[in-house]
Amino acid sequence: MLDTYRELDTGLEESGLVHPPCPAMADEKQRGTHTLERALAVLKAFGGHAGPLANAELVRRTGFSKASISRITRTLVTLGYLDRASDGVRFQIGMRGPLLGHTYRANNPVSALCRPAMQAFADKHDLSVALAIGDGTDTLYIEYCKSPRIATLRLEIGSRMPMELTSIGRAYLWAQQPRERAALLAEIRQKAGTGNPHVLAPTHRAFEHLERFGYCMASGEVQRDSYGISVPVYLGEPAVPLALNCGAILPAPPDAHIRNVLVPDLMKAADALKQAMKGLDSNLI
Amino acid sequence: MKQISNLQKSARSRSLGKSYPDTHITDVRVVLRAPRDCAGARELAPAGDLITPIERGLAVLASFRVGDGWLGNQEISLRTDIPKATVTRLTQTLTSEGFLNHSLQLRKYRLAAAVLGLGFASIKNAEIATVARPLMQQLADECGVFVSLVGRDGLDIVMIENCHSATTLTTLALSAGARLPIISSPLGLALLSGLPEAERSYLIDRIRLRVEPEYRVKLRQRAADALAQVSQKGYCVSVGDWGEDLVVVAAPLHIADRPPVAIACAGPVKSVTKARLCDFIGPRLVDLVGTLGGFPTQCRDQGATQHA
Numbered sequence: 001m002l003d004t005y006r007e008l009d010t011g012l013e014e015s016g017l018v019h020p021p022c023p024a025m026a027d028e029k030q031r032g033t034h035t036l037e038r039a040l041a042v043l044k045a046f047g048g049h050a051g052p053l054a055n056a057e058l059v060r061r062t063g064f065s066k067a068s069i070s071r072i073t074r075t076l077v078t079l080g081y082l083d084r085a086s087d088g089v090r091f092q093i094g095m096r097g098p099l100l101g102h103t104y105r106a107n108n109p110v111s112a113l114c115r116p117a118m119q120a121f122a123d124k125h126d127l128s129v130a131l132a133i134g135d136g137t138d139t140l141y142i143e144y145c146k147s148p149r150i151a152t153l154r155l156e157i158g159s160r161m162p163m164e165l166t167s168i169g170r171a172y173l174w175a176q177q178p179r180e181r182a183a184l185l186a187e188i189r190q191k192a193g194t195g196n197p198h199v200l201a202p203t204h205r206a207f208e209h210l211e212r213f214g215y216c217m218a219s220g221e222v223q224r225d226s227y228g229i230s231v232p233v234y235l236g237e238p239a240v241p242l243a244l245n246c247g248a249i250l251p252a253p254p255d256a257h258i259r260n261v262l263v264p265d266l267m268k269a270a271d272a273l274k275q276a277m278k279g280l281d282s283n284l285i
Numbered sequence: 286m287k288q289i290s291n292l293q294k295s296a297r298s299r300s301l302g303k304s305y306p307d308t309h310i311t312d313v314r315v316v317l318r319a320p321r322d323c324a325g326a327r328e329l330a331p332a333g334d335l336i337t338p339i340e341r342g343l344a345v346l347a348s349f350r351v352g353d354g355w356l357g358n359q360e361i362s363l364r365t366d367i368p369k370a371t372v373t374r375l376t377q378t379l380t381s382e383g384f385l386n387h388s389l390q391l392r393k394y395r396l397a398a399a400v401l402g403l404g405f406a407s408i409k410n411a412e413i414a415t416v417a418r419p420l421m422q423q424l425a426d427e428c429g430v431f432v433s434l435v436g437r438d439g440l441d442i443v444m445i446e447n448c449h450s451a452t453t454l455t456t457l458a459l460s461a462g463a464r465l466p467i468i469s470s471p472l473g474l475a476l477l478s479g480l481p482e483a484e485r486s487y488l489i490d491r492i493r494l495r496v497e498p499e500y501r502v503k504l505r506q507r508a509a510d511a512l513a514q515v516s517q518k519g520y521c522v523s524v525g526d527w528g529e530d531l532v533v534v535a536a537p538l539h540i541a542d543r544p545p546v547a548i549a550c551a552g553p554v555k556s557v558t559k560a561r562l563c564d565f566i567g568p569r570l571v572d573l574v575g576t577l578g579g580f581p582t583q584c585r586d587q588g589a590t591q592h593a
Contacts, residue, residue, distance in 0.1 A: 033378040036342035040382055043403045075336045079343055080439070081403070093404035094438075096347065101405025104396040106351040133398050135383055141406075142398050158405030283388045285398070 038064060039072050043081060043097060044136075047160050052085035052092040101158055110235075110277070110285055111143045111157075117272035118145040118244075121265060127246045129269070131233070132168045133285065134176075135160060137188050139169045139243070164188050164199055167218035167230040168245035170206035174216070175232030175241035215263050219252045227252040229262055233270040236282030244270050338375075341367050345375045346384060346400065355393035418446055420573055421548070425450040428566045430552040435472045437545065440492055441465060442473045445546065468492055468504055471523035471533040474511035476547035478521065479537020485512075519571040522562055530554045534567045538574045548574060 045061040046053060053061075058069050073091055076082040080096040105111055118129045128146035132139040138160040163169030163184065173181055185200060192199035206216035210232070219227040228247035235242055246266055253262070277285075348364040349356060358376055362369040376394050379385045383399035417434055425432040425448040434446040441464040467473035467488070477485050489508055493501050507526075514521035520536035527533055535549035550566050557566070 032338035033342075033374060035336055035338040036375065036378055037382060039336070039339040039342070040384065040403075046404065071336060072339065075339050078335055079340060081343060096343070097400075097403030098405050100346050100349075100396065100400040100403055103349055103351050103353075104398065104400045105405075107349070107353055107396060135399050135402055138402075140398055140402050142401060156406050158401035160402050281388075283386050284395075 035072075038062070038068065039076060042069065042072050042076065043093075044160070046093055052087075052090035054090045058091075105157075108284060109280065113276040113280070114143045114273050115145060117269050117276060118143060121145075121246065121269040122147045125246065125262065125265065127248045127262075129244065129246045130168060131273070132172055132243050132245070134163070134172055134184070137163055137184060137191060139163050139166065139172055161222070162188075164203050166222060166245075167206065167216050167228040167247075168243045170203050170216050170218070171210060171230035171232050171245070172241070172243035173203065174207050174210045175234070175243060177241075213259075213263075214267065217252075217258070223249065225249055225251055229258060229266060231263070231266050231270050233273055235274060235277045236280045236285050237278070238282055240282045240285050242285070244273065341365070341371065342375050342379065345372060345379060346396065349396045353395070355388060355391050355395050357391075357393045361394070417548070417573075417577055418448070420576060421446065421448040424448075424550065424569060424573055426452065428550060428552075428557075428569065430550040430557060430566065432548065432550050433472065434546055434548050435476065436547075437467065437473075437476055438464070440467055440488065440495065442467055442470070442476060442547075466492075468496070468507070470527050470549075471511070471521060471535045472547050472549045474508060474523075475515060475521050475535035475537050475549065476545060477508055477537075478512045478515035479539045479545050479547065518567065519574065520567045522559070522567065524554065524559060527551070532557050532559065532562055534562050534570055536570050536574050538577055 041062050042058055042064075045058055055066065055069050055073060058064075058073065059066050062069070064072075073082055077084060077091070077094070080094045082091045083094040084090070085092050114131055118131065121127070122129045122145045126147040128144065130141045130145075131143040133142050134140070141157050141159045144157045144159075161169060163173055173184055176184065185203070188203075189200060202218070202221070206218075209216045215229055215231045217227065217229045222228075226247065226249040228245045230243050230245035233242050233244045234240065244266065246262065252258070344365045344367065345361055348361050356364075358369055358372045361367075361376065362372045365372065367375070376385055376387075380387045380394065380397075383397055385394040386397040387394055421432040421434060424430075429450045429452050431450065432448045433444055435442040436445050437443070444463045465473065467477065477488060480488070485508070489505065493504060496504060511521040515537060520534050523533045523535070525531065530553050531551055532554050533549055533551045535547055537545060537547045539545045548570060550570055552562075
């Protein structure tokens with residue numbers, strides 16, 4: 001099984017289906033869109049958190065030149081998407097970006113439809129539950145519920161994490177069509193570069209686990225004493241593959257509890273989401 | 286009811302006439318810092334300082350408002366004043382980047398999940414609003430007033446959270462997310478009073494540039510008056526400044542490592558007398574501020590684990 005995945009993604013890399021990160025742009029119009037993409041990449045570099053980040057850190061995270069970063073940040077500050085931090089040097093997320101997120105949530109039925117089943121699960125097991133969608137090679141939480149009684153990783157709606165590092169990202173990858181999955185895996189490998197050849201090893205192990213048991217688990221990888229259990233979930237019509245997880249900052253419970261209680265319940269929650277979103281145009285997700 | 290509609294009208298007339306879309310938001314992370322005027326920035330920035338494709342691309346995203354479903358290129362072009370051909374190119378780019386969803390049948394667009402990645406997580410961490418909401422509601426119910434939590438964005442204040450009393454019909458008809466110029470209301474003056482001296486006078490100087498000359502002297506007076514009241518009692522009272530029939534009591538709330546905010550109670554002058562305001566509601570408001578001031582230690586501890 002493992003080899004099949006490897007074959008798929010190396011093949012794709014060679015066939016040129018994966019775009020290099022910064023394609024050279026020919027004419028003025030394309031350069032315009034390219035600039036916009038760069039500005040959005042700068043905002044994304046904050047990872048959904050407030051910051052603050054310095055220009056140098058943004059250069060490191062995006063790979064853009066220092067001159068281009070400082071022009072972009074200046075524009076974004078003027079437009080209200082970034083603010084200067086209290087030191088006057090670094091930047092933090094401004095007011096406008098969060099407002100867009102709010103408009104999205106207000107106009108989108110998905111969170112209202114998913115919330116009841118997710119909150120019920122969170123309350124029953126005193127865990128946090130998240131529904132994630134892919135955003136580049138990251139997963140983005142589009143809905144998040146937690147039991148009021150737990151401490152969490154402080155990941156919330158709008159949080160982004162690299163797919164290959166979390167159980168929810170791995171379940172998301174596994175749920176994709178072979179072609180999309182291979183493209184994503186190739187992109188992740190390309191980003192990791194030669195310095196980290198084993199970046200996908202835990203992901204491939206998770207795929208095997210998903211294949212056999214229908215869920216995958218990560219424990220203590222992102223944060224010590226935390227764990228996450230994830231399952232793929234297919235929502236809307238035509239069905240869009242997403243991933244659902246549950247977790248907490250606690251040592252993982254005994255295996256028997258996970259296998260016999262948490263996983264079946266999480267799968268039931270995934271079914272409930274599927275029912276709740278039945279017939280919903282998946283363009284909305 | 287007539288009275289309420291007057292209140293609504295006066296509050297509205299102050300909130301409109303601004304270039305901001307009237308967005309409804311339940312939580313707003315109000316950002317600390319270096320003063321930046323929002324509305325004035327465009328005129329102040331030298332030409333060439335703004336990168337047009339960025340400005341236009343983000344304007345396309347911002348043209349979607351609460352209550353909108355799908356929008357076509359034509360409609361976006363009308364709302365943003367960007368030529369349709371350019372809008373078409375921008376919506377394509379934004380769709381391929383995941384910020385817009387495109388419906389082939391409708392040939393229209395709507396905001397997509399990736400916009401959540403532009404900082405939404407940072408506002409959801411606004412524990413102040415989460416913690417304050419039940420306490421504000423309690424105050425609203427007990428005192429029969431409208432309670433509002435505001436923060437600052439540039440030279441505006443933004444409503445973060447509003448609570449209506451269960452017993453009265455008083456409302457300002459301003460929802461969370463509404464913006465008002467700082468000086469237009471006692472809330473802004475209370476917020477200014479809670480700022481460090483340097484920041485307050487910097488802001489007042491910037492505001493002065495944007496008001497009619499005859500109000501400039503009054504502006505400093507009003508700010509100084511509010512500051513005197515706040516330093517004496519912890520809150521400032523305003524009768525009729527904001528709306529004719531409106532009494533307001535407002536207090537700044539500054540929690541370590543958090544952007545400064547202000548809380549205000551407002552009610553119609555007929556049912557809330559000035560005596561009740563000063564003797565009962567004001568002190569209750571100060572208690573609330575004290576209670577909220579007590580919680581940030583716990584939040585900071587949680588915050589420390591964020592990137593662990």
